[in-house]
Amino acid sequence: MKKLFVVLALGGLMVGCGEKKKEEKKGFEMNRTKTEEKAVEAKSEGVPVDMDNEGVGPFKDITFDGEIDAELAAAGEAKFNTICTACHMAEQRMIGPALKGVYERRNPAWVMNMIINPDKMLKEDPIAKALMKEYNNAIMLNQNLSEEETRAVAEYLRTL
């Protein structure tokens, strides 16, 4: 009986939700083929790129030093590995976007405002809103990081 229910539920999902659901499922598969990866990449192009947008939150006018601060990045990496990897990988889309190269599409202040207060960003920022749509309405959870912790994670993202 249980089995029958599962089969029916799966059938319903496939018929009911169509493409979006399939995309979501794909995100969980680690070994996608190159073609599939390209398709996912192309799809993300619907999200606007505005390097002047700093987002909403405490960070403004952030410029990074030319050199990466290795110690700060290491602290950020430790944090990232405990709280961000549930949803993010460096090079592949998962529940959230791949984070390698994020500073090529987003202003540093935007990235840090997203990390420190995703709730506000998802409500008020046009890029964050478009991202949420692209990511099947998955909500990036607020991890309650301090400004210092956020800065460290931001430094780590530079190393990806």
Ligand code: HEC
């Ligand atoms: C519960 C899952 C989840 C967790 C945990 C999470 N994120 Fe996210 N993140 C997302 C999703 C999903 C998006 C896309 C926007 C949306 O749908 O909310 C996103 C978007 C982002 C973006 C914007 C990426 C881009 O391409 O513009 C950055 C940067 C980011 N997250 C960094 C982090 C960092 C750093 C952490 C850890 C402190 C973290 N996230 C924790 C799910 C998560």
